Amino acid sequence: MTPRxxxxxxxxxxxxxxxxxxxxxxxxxxxxxxxKTTTAAAAAAMAAARGGGxxxxxxxxxxxxxxxxxxxxxxxxxERRVPNEAFASAGVTPRGELYAAMxxxxxxxxxxxxxxxxxxRTRDEILANPLYRxxxxxxxxxxxxxxxxRLFEIHSEGLYDLIVVDTPPTRNALDFxxxxxxxxxxxxxxxxxxxxxxxxxxxxxxxxxxFYQVADRILGTQxxxxxxxxxxxxxxxxxxxxxxxxxVQRLLADRRTSFIVVSTLETVPLREAEYFAQAIxxxxxxxxxxxxxxxxxxxxxxxxxxxxxxxxRDRAEEIAVAxxxxxxxADTAQIRRVLVEVGQNYMDYRLVAQSEAEKRxxxxxxxxxxxxVPYFDTDVHDFAGLxxxxxxxxxx
Amino acid sequence: MVGLLDRRLxxxxxxxxxxKTTVAAALAxxxxxxxxxxxxxxxxxxxxxxxxxxxxxxxxxxxEAMPGLWAMSMDTEASLREYLRLNLRIPVVGRIGPLxxxxxxxxxxxxxxxxxxxxxxxxxxxxxxxxxxxxxxAPATGHIIGxxxxxxxxxxxxxxxxxxxxxxxxxxxxxxxxxxxxxIVTTPEEMPVNETxxxxxxxxxxxxxxxxxxxxxxxxxxxxxxSEEEVFDRLCGDDATEELTRLAGEDPAPxxxxxxxxxxxxxxNAGHLEHLRSxxxxxxxMLYLPFLFARFHxxxxxxxxxxxxxxxxxx
Numbered sequence: 001m002t003p004r005x006x007x008x009x010x011x012x013x014x015x016x017x018x019x020x021x022x023x024x025x026x027x028x029x030x031x032x033x034x035x036k037t038t039t040a041a042a043a044a045a046m047a048a049a050r051g052g053g054x055x056x057x058x059x060x061x062x063x064x065x066x067x068x069x070x071x072x073x074x075x076x077x078x079e080r081r082v083p084n085e086a087f088a089s090a091g092v093t094p095r096g097e098l099y100a101a102m103x104x105x106x107x108x109x110x111x112x113x114x115x116x117x118x119x120x121r122t123r124d125e126i127l128a129n130p131l132y133r134x135x136x137x138x139x140x141x142x143x144x145x146x147x148x149x150r151l152f153e154i155h156s157e158g159l160y161d162l163i164v165v166d167t168p169p170t171r172n173a174l175d176f177x178x179x180x181x182x183x184x185x186x187x188x189x190x191x192x193x194x195x196x197x198x199x200x201x202x203x204x205x206x207x208x209x210x211f212y213q214v215a216d217r218i219l220g221t222q223x224x225x226x227x228x229x230x231x232x233x234x235x236x237x238x239x240x241x242x243x244x245x246x247x248v249q250r251l252l253a254d255r256r257t258s259f260i261v262v263s264t265l266e267t268v269p270l271r272e273a274e275y276f277a278q279a280i281x282x283x284x285x286x287x288x289x290x291x292x293x294x295x296x297x298x299x300x301x302x303x304x305x306x307x308x309x310x311x312x313r314d315r316a317e318e319i320a321v322a323x324x325x326x327x328x329x330a331d332t333a334q335i336r337r338v339l340v341e342v343g344q345n346y347m348d349y350r351l352v353a354q355s356e357a358e359k360r361x362x363x364x365x366x367x368x369x370x371x372x373v374p375y376f377d378t379d380v381h382d383f384a385g386l387x388x389x390x391x392x393x394x395x396x
Numbered sequence: 397m398v399g400l401l402d403r404r405l406x407x408x409x410x411x412x413x414x415x416k417t418t419v420a421a422a423l424a425x426x427x428x429x430x431x432x433x434x435x436x437x438x439x440x441x442x443x444x445x446x447x448x449x450x451x452x453x454x455x456x457x458x459x460e461a462m463p464g465l466w467a468m469s470m471d472t473e474a475s476l477r478e479y480l481r482l483n484l485r486i487p488v489v490g491r492i493g494p495l496x497x498x499x500x501x502x503x504x505x506x507x508x509x510x511x512x513x514x515x516x517x518x519x520x521x522x523x524x525x526x527x528x529x530x531x532x533x534a535p536a537t538g539h540i541i542g543x544x545x546x547x548x549x550x551x552x553x554x555x556x557x558x559x560x561x562x563x564x565x566x567x568x569x570x571x572x573x574x575x576x577x578x579x580i581v582t583t584p585e586e587m588p589v590n591e592t593x594x595x596x597x598x599x600x601x602x603x604x605x606x607x608x609x610x611x612x613x614x615x616x617x618x619x620x621x622x623s624e625e626e627v628f629d630r631l632c633g634d635d636a637t638e639e640l641t642r643l644a645g646e647d648p649a650p651x652x653x654x655x656x657x658x659x660x661x662x663x664x665n666a667g668h669l670e671h672l673r674s675x676x677x678x679x680x681x682m683l684y685l686p687f688l689f690a691r692f693h694x695x696x697x698x699x700x701x702x703x704x705x706x707x708x709x710x711x
Binding site for chain 1: 411444536587620623624630639655657
């Protein structure tokens with residue numbers, strides 16, 4: 001394995017800005033629902049705007065409005081340049097160029113088959129095979145694999161200075177990291193060859209082996225035959241696949257690649273994110289940063305704020321009467337209700353903000369960079385919103 | 397429509413991060429407190445159920461976490477072993493080595509095999525009437541269709557064999573709205589709402605399972621009515637600042653800003669909720685669960701959610 005860069009932050013790093021400037025690939029991972037896709041897009045947009053060069057964000061399943069903001073609506077697998085007008089709408093003149101692409105699993109698999117197939121007949125048979133169509137379309141692991149595969153493909157074309165890749169939501173946090181390795185194992189497994197044997201050689205008596213008896217009783221001969229046919233077709237591509245999977249694995253472990261873990265400070269996602277961070281480090285991959293999204297603002301933990309809030313809530317009656325003339329509102333009962341709500345609301349949010357701050361302090365992390373992005377009260381629905389999030393990521 | 401608690405098998409799904417496990421655990425807890433022998437099954441085996449219920453780790457063999465509430469985690473290999481033991485009377489122990497490898501291979505190669513073993517186990521518990529209600533902390537939106545549609549998919553792929561012969565009774569259970577339903581959990585945010593709308597559509601088109609309800613989790617409270625908001629605006633105005641600071645003893649800015657944040661968030665959420673409501677068939681009941689302003693996690697929060705859920709279910 002390639003020797004790893006030391007885990008201690010060299011001078012100049014310690015910010016997302018520095019991290020993105022020093023890498024060729026950034027893999028954004030983390031639990032679902034924490035804003036991973038948007039974070040990846042915002043980081044890429046910032047890198048293009050401030051750092052320059054050609055930056056690509058490879059997204060998996062962006063929200064429609066994010067896709068719109070990136071000018072990606074209705075576009076599949078091919079990379080598209082995000083027009084400079086988008087940056088202009090956010091009042092930014094970018095130094096570099098931003099490109100974006102959405103991952104289409106099915107299309108990517110088909111491209112891969114076309115690439116590896118030894119001849120046209122094999123290619124067509126595989127593309128038409130019902131089992132293949134199932135695997136490429138529905139098989140969950142295939143998403144994980146193809147995302148990494150596509151990353152490899154784009155990276156090796158050498159068109160971009162930086163690729164920021166979003167990872168698909170996985171059942172298991174580590175699936176996408178293991179996908180290339182598992183795919184390689186899968187295609188080279190002895191079991192696979194063993195299973196195919198009776199279908200390749202009619203000399204073997206199928207019924208004579210206990211394994212086939214069991215398999216046959218459970219799955220039925222036809223299904224087994226379908227599987228075998230598919231893998232016999234696939235066998236012609238084994239070597240290419242395995243070699244490719246290994247290359248993907250090497251690229252992920254390369255020093256040009258860094259991982260950022262995105263999370264919120266809610267209990268469940270945070271626990272999952274810590275697990276992620278740990279797994280990345282254990283695999284000797286480079287954990288570049290942890291990004292905490294939707295962090296409640298600091299003013300919610302202001303001790304004076306709590307004093308004010310409690311007073312407004314607990315002495316609402318008398319304050320309402322005293323301030324009524326200034327407000328030019330006659331109904332003091334109504335003012336009282338507003339004061340109680342305002343005071344209670346602060347105390348409610350304060351509780352959550354404090355709990356978040358504690359969790360952040362307890363965060364055990366080996367990442368060189370820890371970034372907190374404030375809770376925005378509106379969704380990211382245009383490019384300006386994306387740049388605002390980007391500024392938050394850059395700590396501005 | 398049959399009430400959620402009166403079914404036998406309820407799949408709880410939703411986009412990652414919306415509180416799917418919380419709601420599934422709360423539903424199971426509430427059902428068990430209302431006299432249903434309930435099984436809560438975690439399909440993703442992340443251990444969240446155990447941490448919410450504050451029990452030890454769950455396993456394939458269900459254990460009674462609380463009176464009337466059993467918890468288990470799905471393990472497809474164990475499910476296969478159980479199936480073989482019950483149906484084929486195969487001496488599994490001796491052959492589990494090659495069998496496990498074969499299973500791993502087939503499950504990886506053939507989509508639907510893992511899913512059928514999951515759904516099969518759940519349907520089996522229903523058929524054998526081991527419990528009154530089985531609540532499934534199901535896979536997230538991306539994977540639930542594959543699971544619910546697995547028996548049909550298997551029917552298409554596997555023409556003969558034992559698995560094929562087993563899918564018919566599973567389909568009977570899954571397709572019966574008296575027995576089986578799916579509930580989608582969402583939050584009033586953009587992505588979860590969009591995914592929910594898509595999922596509602598796909599459940600209808602691609603599965604035979606009835607959608608029993610959409611459960612909106614983490615709904616923020618409404619701070620003010622319209623006329624109260626007018627009062628609040630004046631409270632924030634320059635004319636009032638000095639007096640309010642004097643009365644409150646300190647600068648009220650953080651408190652007022654927090655209220656402004658709450659109002660804006662609530663409004664943004666309301667927009668998404670409106671979108672959700674207009675896009676989902678009005679006959680599908682929607683349940684609303686409040687945002688929990690709390691620092692605790694685990695059983696206490698599950699109990700709170702269970703209470704809110706009970707109110708929404710009309711108990």
